[in-house]
Amino acid sequence: MTFVLSLDAMGGDYAPQIVIEGAVLALANADFSYLVFGDERVIRPILANYPKYQHAFHLVHTTEVITNDMKVAMAIRGLRTSSMRLSIEAVAKGDAAAVISAGNTGAYMALSKLQLKTLEGIDRPAIARAMPTLKGRSIVMDLGANIECTSQDLVQFAIMGHVFGQRLLEKERPSIGLLNVGTEDTKGNMIVQDAAQSLKNIPHINFYGFVEGDDITAGTTDIIITDGFTGNVALKTLEGAAKLIQKMLQDSLKQSWRGKLGYLVAKPAFQQFKNYIDPRLYNGAIFLGLKGIAVKSHGGTDAVGFANAIRVAASLAADAASGQIASDMENLLTKEKFAL
């Protein structure tokens, strides 16, 4: 099945360079093409390096760019033809199956809600991502879309996570944990306590209870629900931990001849390990709760990372049943609205 992906070429710390390079990388063995929004004066020279792939890029010129430090209100109302806005609009209009941006998360979410609309029953979409765990992988959400959340928001995230997890993890009843500072019922603030109370009363979902920070990587539950502030900090803390630990390993090996020799002998294994913990390979988070597919790339990633975000969007776009996720979510949310 061939389809079109929409790219915000100007979003992220190293745009448009890594956007174009990542898009080229993602084209290997793929059958999609791109609608690319951005400043053609900088994009064309980059594209010129890949004559073999130029046919897959359809450029739409625009000079307005939403920067990282721009307030959301300005990004929405001030810039009518920003590369981010136009790239989302392409999905809203049906010109593309999904949009990918590495730009300003707040603006991206706000514009996506505006253009793609939220699902029936959803107040606030959330950012979700699969993460590696000791048991396989788990979905963590919200990763930064909603800095402050009510207990009702967390309950909605759990319902969205349930439906998304059913498909992504291929489990009938994925287990759902609510991130907290302890597992006892008395722990945490009123928001997580109220959310836990509500989640216990929803028969459709498999609510496990509270989980803690180390349960994210332990894979204690299939899905971990938290507010966007905590989720964002946890995600970046994980990334930082991976860098620090890799450095500690290098330092340990360099300190002795046995360490150095062992490294040489086991080099392919170390390469494999490096791939395991490479955050670029996990790049690409999904905006859940929208009527269209929008994928957020890490702002600081490189071409390899951006290519992975594109692959995430492509796999969702290629999933014929992706419409099913939306309607399942709407059904469950509408049902729970009356039940709660």
Place this chain on the structure above:
Amino acid sequence: MTFVLSLDAMGGDYAPQIVIEGAVLALANADFSYLVFGDERVIRPILANYPKYQHAFHLVHTTEVITNDMKVAMAIRGLRTSSMRLSIEAVAKGDAAAVISAGNTGAYMALSKLQLKTLEGIDRPAIARAMPTLKGRSIVMDLGANIECTSQDLVQFAIMGHVFGQRLLEKERPSIGLLNVGTEDTKGNMIVQDAAQSLKNIPHINFYGFVEGDDITAGTTDIIITDGFTGNVALKTLEGAAKLIQKMLQDSLKQSWRGKLGYLVAKPAFQQFKNYIDPRLYNGAIFLGLKGIAVKSHGGTDAVGFANAIRVAASLAADAASGQIASDMENLLTKEKFAL
């Protein structure tokens, strides 16, 4: 200098076994003794395994125990002779130089405030700990004492962190970062934005600005300030990440004969690496803002970890200038109260 440390023998998941074993471990080359509070019927048989060290343990029998799922109000008002309460009281009375507990964090903090009193100018003490970073080590606080914080709380944490960091890190003006979901001024909620505004206006401290989750391990700033919910999740996420990454490394090495051979050759280096990332070696967090020294051990640690928490308390107790920290904090806080 010889002194007495007070131990809550009944706090934590594996108490009193690991408390006594840890206390024995920490005694090696040390010149302190213990006041131990707990059920002597279970403690005596454990102590009997260490006849050489029995002289260093002075047991005070009590049967009341504060459990992990006990509400703080019950722990304070319901139990008048809990091992935790009595162990803190020993410091308040001057019978011990510091207290160590692996028990219920909320109850421990509440009882410590009650018994040891908070410093002049401090509304809410915070939990602080040094963590390894790419550049050395940094102090992170609050790690779970204050689940909900005002911007004023965060400012006070920063001032306490400044004074504590001066001594612990031996830096005149340790840099202070405020944990957020992005580094731009517009990021985050009102609480962190207001706190950042206030911190910019305090001349005595070296405020860096907002930092993100990965800055914790990057060592971007000497001190990282956050609320107790986010700090607790970040700390445990780091611990979980270390376990996952270690597992990924093992899996990578086991997959090939080169990996297995390289592991054998470099075994001492791997042992060193394992020590680097062993969370037990970083166990022992300090309650900052009290008039006495109280150290919190991870509830799930073992004897090696508990011994490290004891060493943290002992090093603070042995520091002749530790009274200076308290008076420096009080001076700065009182000054800033008028300035803000």
